[in-house]
């Protein structure tokens with residue numbers, strides 16, 4: 001890693017248009033903008049205004065146990081970024097936070113903020129080096145010997161809680177579309193590969209009567225999955241099997257293999273390998289389902305897909321990103337699947353589904 005600093009000697013030739021510079025300045029200070037969002041969440045500023053309605057600074061500071069200068073900074077940042085609005089002396093929630101509250105997604109959003117703050121933020125400082133090395137250099141920020149983030153989480157109970165709370169919330173932002181798609185196909189026995197705390201497995205069991213789900217998880221994370229299954233009372237329909245899905249055979253007897261937020265983690269070659277294992281485990285007519293964020297085939301957005309790719313490049317495993325729809329379809333074809341079908345999910349996250357079928361032999 002080397003810093004190449006040269007003294008600036010170029011002469012000024014006019015001042016760039018501030019309106020043109022505004023988006024670039026927001027990127028320049030993007031890390032600071034995020035810290036206002038995080039502080040507003042952690043200090044309870046947004047929850048305070050959600051509970052009590054518009055308030056003045058003299059009421060907000062004491063309610064958050066902040067000294068005057070600290071309240072000044074927090075309110076200056078959150079208001080100028082549009083997280084809050086200000087009318088006269090009173091501060092109120094901005095439109096975006098208000099609409100998350102109205103949609104019932106505010107806690108899910110806060111869980112995502114906590115994940116970005118406590119797990120993603122520091123490791124992203126290794127993004128450039130991760131691109132140079134074509135590997136997740138940022139994993140060095142999470143101590144342990146495990147080969148990837150997931151194999152290290154159990155050694156960091158606080159991070160593990162933050163991670164699985166976020167994963168649950170991120171899935172819940174869009175998994176009603178997963179449930180709808182599987183209802184339409186008419187699946188009976190689902191294999192949920194790397195199913196996390198069973199958030200999607202339990203959603204499927206709740207919404208699709210008679211459907212059984214097997215969750216595959218690494219041994220380290222099985223206690224997290226088991227706890228949620230027991231708490232849900234759906235243990236007769238959802239079970240977890242300890243399995244390294246790269247090293248171990250996929251269990252048979254399923255008519256659908258689900259990869260939820262999974263194929264964004266691995267390299268294209270690893271994804272083909274996983275999809276081939278799914279193909280072999282399925283009967284003819286069986287389905288594979290990819291459920292995660294997607295980037296556009298044109299390679300220029302959406303911006304959330306691009307920004308989320310920094311995490312996948314820097315931290316969890318050697319190589320992943322928010323791949324395009326077409327890249328997933330190519331991997332599916334390489335693995336033997338036919339007729340991939342796209343399902344876009346409406347919403348502010350770039351979630352989508354691709355469903356493909358193992359064709360019966362001709």
Ligand SMILES: C[S@@+](CC[C@H](N)C(=O)[O-])C[C@H]1O[C@@H](n2cnc3c(N)ncnc32)[C@H](O)[C@@H]1O
Nearest residue numbers: 150167171194195196217218221244245260261
């Ligand atoms: C990004 S999370 C997705 C969790 C869940 N599918 C969801 O959508 O909320 C990836 C999950 O894959 C699991 N995982 C990682 N490597 C695995 C492996 N080799 N075999 C099985 N599961 C694995 C991790 O432990 C983690 O829970």
